[in-house]
Amino acid sequence: MNNYKIAKELLEIKLLLELSGDINNAYAFENSALSVLALEKPLIKFPNIDFLHPLAKEEILNILELGYSPLKESLEARIPKVLKQMASIPGIRVNDVLKLYNTLNIDSLSDLERSIKSGKIKRFFSENFEEQLRRAIFYYESTTKELSLFYACAYANAITLALEDAGNISVAGSVRRGKEVVNNIDFVYDFDEQNLLKEITTSFDIVNFTRKGNLIQFRDIDGVQLKFYKLPKEFFYSGLQYYTGSKQHNNEIQKIAKAKGFEISKSGFVLLYANSEEEFYSKLSLQYVPPELREGEEEIDLAISNSIPKLINLTDIKGDLHVHSSFSDGLSTISELHEEGEFLDYNYLAITDHSKGLRIANGVSGKLYMKESELIDRINSARYNPFLLKGIEAEINYDGSVDVDEIMMSKLDFAIGGLHQFSNTRFENTERVKKAIKSGIINVVAHPTNRIIFVRKSIEVDIGEIFEAASKYGVSLEVNLFPNRMDLSTGLIKEAKRTHVKYFSVGTDAHNRGHLHFMKYGVKILRRAWVRKEEVLNTYSLEELRDLLCVKTH
Secondary structure, eight states: OOHHHHHHHHHHHHHHHHHTTOHHHHHHHHHHHHHHHTOSSOGGGSSOOTTSOHHHHHHHHHHHHHSSOHHHHHHHHHSOHHHHHHHTSTTOOHHHHHHHHHHHOOOSHHHHHHHHHHTHHHHHSOHHHHHHHHHHHHHHHSSSOOEEHHHHHHHHHHHHHHHTTTSOEEEEHHHHHTOSEESEEEEEEOSOHHHHHHHHHHHSOEEEEEEETTEEEEEETTOOEEEEEEOOGGGHHHHHHHHHOOHHHHHHHHHHHHHTTOOBOTTSOBOOOOSSHHHHHHHTTOOOOOGGGOSSSSHHHHHHTTOOOOBOOGGGOOEEEEEOOTTTTOSSOHHHHHHHHHHTTOSEEEEOOBBTTOGGGTOBOHHHHHHHHHHHHHHHHTTOSSEEEEEEEEEBOTTSOBSOOHHHHHHOSEEEEEOSSOOSSHHHHHHHHHHHHHTTOOSEEOSTTOOBTTTBSOOSOOHHHHHHHHHHHTOEEEEEOOTTTOBSOHHHHHHHHHTTOOOEEEEOOBSSGGGGGGHHHHHHHHHHTTOBGGGBGGGSOHHHHHHHOOOOOO
């Protein structure tokens, strides 16, 4: 069984546990599922899976041995089907599902839709909730589903692993270009299509497929579209370039190719033999254009003059600057996180547990933080990389003060400030963040828009004012890589750069050791925003980072 299917099972169990009221174990299953999705190789090839939560580990072993999950079956037998169905609607929280079920006695999705039409939802809840529900149901019932970049990459990785022995295969399209939300996953391949059909239909939950020319298109049980374009072996890299897109970029490439005497295939790719994409661009007298930049903006003009900047790479990353441990709401101990950081060859990790004001996330008290600080000192005394930075994800209070006391301040190497409890107005939220920026306490603004993909675009906040304040006071902005956040987005990173924000801080927001592997997906977002190595704090050595980010105390 592939990683994507295993993770889907864990996420379904998570949902059922949440509906049954077992929030802690639901959280453990969700974090374990995300860790499985982040793996580069099949889970079944690992000698042990002790890096996962014990309950999730036990259930995975059951799934692999029995072919099903006994825990899932027992939960499904106890929980009404309509609850699971409603909880599967994107953007609708489990608490809302339970209120709908208990308040309005809804027992089917059609019953829910009737309650919307009759005005019941508006009367018992609110007009805003009714509109949110209406949009969510429309999306849920549509035949084509969207995926965030993390899930799309994980799905694509499972597919390429399943087919890696068949011949050349590569992810293409918007996933390869690093778009944060995609509505299909594209691939190119050069082997017998019967091998493709057999593997995809047997290993993944495929509902149907169609053929047209060199394209085989599958639709899975969740409505995700998988597109496979067959290419001649000699034109594999030309085809990879074409099917990566974008359309605007390809239009310019075709004009240049025709001017140089190359023909265009019926499918659209240039009939140019090359052993790599780098060679393809070189034969057109162009600098290589990274996939993330191929959006038909200014990349072709820059490629002609050999002026495309050197973008950040995963190998430039020297550490993770947003990590949670079991001292707050993380599932891994600090020692386990250190061990995983060593595996990733990091120079440093910032342990940034929640401050005491965020009780829902088990925020650490001053007394507990002293114990955490002592543990970090003991681990660092062994002088093994990564060095552990003493950090905090401090809550920005309603009055704009930062939830860090003087004793804690004396121990801190690094402070992130963020909103998790929101004010009623755009002005209030904005002023709170600006006051925290001006305080001299925080080095980084965490997940600046507080968006949750498919749930909310952003909280009410004037992001432009926050960018200006961060630029003026030398505070960095976070690019938070937790899969449902991806905050800042590509577009806002570009906007922040135009506002002269000097540095970005990249954090996985890991709550499990496996989450440290989210970094590779986030680098694509940075590259898509034309970010260079020197603009990212995580690319500096420990000594350089300390010089840049001494906690400000005024």
